[in-house]
Amino acid sequence: MELPFAESYKIKMVEPIRRSTRQEREQWIQAAKYNLFNLRSDQVFIDLLTDSGTGAMSDRQWSAIMLGDESYAGASSYFNLKNAIKNILGFDYVMPTHQGRAAENVLFSVLVKEGDYIPGNSHFDTTKGHIEFRRAHAVDCTIDEAADTELIHPFKGNVDPQKLDDFLKQHADKVPFVIVTITNNTAGGQPVSMQNLRQVREICNRYGKLLVFDSARFAENAYFIKTREDGYADKSIKEIVREMFSHADAMTMSSKKDAIVNIGGFIAMRNQELWRQCSKFNIMFEGYVTYGGMSGRDMNALAVGLDEGTEFDYLETRIKQVEYLGRRLDEFGIPYQKPAGGHAIFVDANKVLPNIPREQFRAQTLAIELYLEAGVRGVEIGTLLADRDPETRENRYPKLELLRLAIPRRTYTNNHMDVVAVALKNVFDRRQQITKGLEIVWEAPIMRHFTVELRPCR
Numbered sequence: 001m002e003l004p005f006a007e008s009y010k011i012k013m014v015e016p017i018r019r020s021t022r023q024e025r026e027q028w029i030q031a032a033k034y035n036l037f038n039l040r041s042d043q044v045f046i047d048l049l050t051d052s053g054t055g056a057m058s059d060r061q062w063s064a065i066m067l068g069d070e071s072y073a074g075a076s077s078y079f080n081l082k083n084a085i086k087n088i089l090g091f092d093y094v095m096p097t098h099q100g101r102a103a104e105n106v107l108f109s110v111l112v113k114e115g116d117y118i119p120g121n122s123h124f125d126t127t128k129g130h131i132e133f134r135r136a137h138a139v140d141c142t143i144d145e146a147a148d149t150e151l152i153h154p155f156k157g158n159v160d161p162q163k164l165d166d167f168l169k170q171h172a173d174k175v176p177f178v179i180v181t182i183t184n185n186t187a188g189g190q191p192v193s194m195q196n197l198r199q200v201r202e203i204c205n206r207y208g209k210l211l212v213f214d215s216a217r218f219a220e221n222a223y224f225i226k227t228r229e230d231g232y233a234d235k236s237i238k239e240i241v242r243e244m245f246s247h248a249d250a251m252t253m254s255s256k257k258d259a260i261v262n263i264g265g266f267i268a269m270r271n272q273e274l275w276r277q278c279s280k281f282n283i284m285f286e287g288y289v290t291y292g293g294m295s296g297r298d299m300n301a302l303a304v305g306l307d308e309g310t311e312f313d314y315l316e317t318r319i320k321q322v323e324y325l326g327r328r329l330d331e332f333g334i335p336y337q338k339p340a341g342g343h344a345i346f347v348d349a350n351k352v353l354p355n356i357p358r359e360q361f362r363a364q365t366l367a368i369e370l371y372l373e374a375g376v377r378g379v380e381i382g383t384l385l386a387d388r389d390p391e392t393r394e395n396r397y398p399k400l401e402l403l404r405l406a407i408p409r410r411t412y413t414n415n416h417m418d419v420v421a422v423a424l425k426n427v428f429d430r431r432q433q434i435t436k437g438l439e440i441v442w443e444a445p446i447m448r449h450f451t452v453e454l455r456p457c458r
């Protein structure tokens with residue numbers, strides 16, 4: 001008999017979590033105004049709000065924390081980080097920042113000006129925010145296949161080379177760089193193929209443009225290249241990672257994702273002049289260039305996390321857990337963005353709750369039902385998140401209405417995944433009885449989903 005798959009680690013430290021009663025959860029969610037961000041973490045049993053900064057560090061990372069050098073300038077921890085980035089990602093010039101959006105803020109302060117266009121695949125919210133804040137425009141050139149949740153495609157995160165080329169043909173003079181997000185978070189944690197990265201590089205070369213990778217989940221992307229793309233099965237993850245980044249001029253990183261730390265980020269690049277220009281903004285916004293808002297111990301843990309996060313066994317454990325949850329949902333016929341992404345399952349709320357009018361927030365209604373059922377916290381990626389049109393103040397209705405269940409790294413077991421799957425099945429089985437959604441009582445003018453207050457429709 002073939003041996004079953006099992007995790008590539010054992011557990012040395014635990015943190016208790018508590019189940020609650022449905023009655024308690026009904027009170028808590030009412031007090032939280034039906035906004036899951038307002039819950040206290042001890043009111044949640046299984047927390048799938050985000051995989052950002054919520055992973056478990058290893059014994060090696062915790063021991064590196066004890067060796068942190070807190071010198072203001074030139075700390076050994078900085079050199080540990082710089083060496084790890086050079087060895088694993090291949091960049092000579094490095095600048096630590098306190099998290100991913102800070103890396104965007106510093107790099108874009110140098111590269112983006114009013115009226116510019118930044119094409120790529122789907123931009124992450126904060127990336128788009130930092131572009132639009134500078135009165136420039138994010139141009140999404142993702143392949144059309146990404147918008148069809150039932151369609152199976154191995155690299156649904158890809159840039160459409162034709163769309164990118166057409167855009168550059170028209171507007172090359174207003175494009176400072178092209179940005180590719182690996183994996184494509186907004187499209188459901190979907191990977192980008194090596195062939196696609198190569199094509200984008202060729203297009204950038206043709207137009208003389210810099211290519212930047214938004215790299216939060218680069219290691220998960222490398223795992224998908226190894227397991228899905230011809231010619232990569234026998235290469236190590238670290239070899240694939242080196243090849244991926246050989247196509248980039250610079251990268252921004254949220255280390256809270258694939259570097260498996262609770263806080264941190266960085267920018268890396270090949271060009272010394274760009275590094276010099278960034279250093280001015282880094283010193284203003286983040287801190288001196290050898291710490292950039294991070295403590296020495298956190299840089300040490302990050303250096304180790306980059307190494308562990310690019311090991312095949314770790315990645316296989318991680319991605320098989322996400323797939324496991326997907327397979328349980330398949331058993332119950334629950335629709336989600338397929339194939340399962342690297343870090344999360346995105347449940348298709350338009351298909352689960354079609355009886356709820358769109359203006360009553362289908363995905364948020366599903367998220368609340370799942371919380372009431374089992375104390376599981378996910379997050380709405382739908383109409384609430386999409387905000388109102390700035391001109392008409394009408395709700396914007398995105399193509400997809402999704403409930404994202406993001407899986408923290410090395411944190412939960414497959415028993416927890418079973419609870420999530422069965423809780424969703426119970427909600428799914430009574431979907432015909434769920435006919436009323438939610439209405440807004442109060443909302444902020446932008447980014448309303450964080451603080452919105454809701455109540456059930458009568």
Ligand SMILES: *Cc1c(COP(=O)(O)O)cnc(C)c1O
Pocket residue numbers: 052099100101102124126127181185214215216217253254255256257264265
């Ligand atoms: C999380 C994330 C960011 C922003 O990083 P923070 O560390 O949350 O500031 C940027 N891009 C992508 C793709 C991300 O997933």
